[in-house]
Amino acid sequence: MKTSSLCKVLNTERIAEDIYKISVTRPVEWKEIKAGQFFHIKCSEEGKSYLRRPISICEVEPDQLRFIVRKSGKGTEALCNRKVGDDLDIIGPLGNGFTPTGERILLVGGGIGTAPLVELCKTIKSKDVTVLLGFRTEPYLVETFKKYCSTVEVATEDGSFGVKGYVTALLEDAMENSPEMIYACGPEIMLKQIQQFGKEKGIPTQLAMEERMACGVGACLVCSCKVKAGDDWDYVRTCKEGPVFWGDEVIFDENN
Structure with a gap:
């Protein structure tokens, strides 16, 4: 404890x-x-x-x-x-953090989910790291990311900075670098799209899930996340077994 x-x-x-x-x-x-x-x-x-x-x-x-x-x-x-x-x-x-692996890396962050990707940038040994960041309007941490990675692209929903739209609109262009691993943190709807994109392109993904937490140590079960368990499924605690999961583990609500 x-x-x-x-x-x-x-x-x-x-x-x-x-x-x-x-x-x-x-x-x-x-x-x-x-x-x-x-x-x-x-x-x-x-x-x-x-x-x-x-x-x-x-x-x-x-x-x-x-x-x-x-x-x-x-x-x-x-x-x-x-x-x-x-x-x-x-x-x-x-909780459990990211597992750094691969040479050509793609990081995707949405909103406050950009924050944990900074330390990941510093941790990854590869110099070939592309970062895609998405915000509703005013961006932040952009200059910090530029210290640690080779490429930073930004999207804002209102078009006030970078490309107008969601960060996922930048994914196809990022494929020109043939990434070997995608790391992502942000809203669930974004993570679901990243998961699907990784499946379609045959690229493994690691997703940092954002769930409401109360105790933070696995006792209250408020932060349950649905994952695959063999041929079935089960609930695990995001605060204990996560918050980072491999993309092929997570089962998202079909309504999102």
Whole structure:
């Protein structure tokens, strides 16, 4: 069972509308942290009853960690409002991360799902990495990705930056590089399209699932994900067996 650690807030920076980058100190006991893993963060100070929020790791440094947080409710608002020097009660690292493999790599991120792909970019040994990023309007982390990969393409739904449309519209052009592996994180509808695209092209995929979580340690079963089990199917815990799954494992709701 993971125990909590107190981390000092080093910096909080607004990087887009309702999107914040939060840097915290890294405790010595957190020796190995994999891209795709997450941390369960207590958002408020003592006396407030907000549940912890599962936040994927964005970047790992020897002495600090960086998270990207979308301010979307009272809990994440309290987290984004924390000040430099505040203590954050954090449990982690939790879950299973990405498995880096292959030489020609394609990363696809949608919205806040772009965040865990930054550390993956840093982890992948190959220099032949193409990143496709999708946002509704204002993009973020684009310049950060450019530090670690060979090609970055951006799509915005309103056409304010890059190509107008969804990030999946960039997939066909990315095939010119004949990728050997696709990694993706973002909304379920995007992940379903990536899964289908990988099947059609014969390219293996790894998908970081975004599910609602309560306990973060596999006890509450709120974050169940439907996966193949031999010739049948079963439910597994996204926080424990995931959040990263191989694409051919996941069974998406046919209504999405």
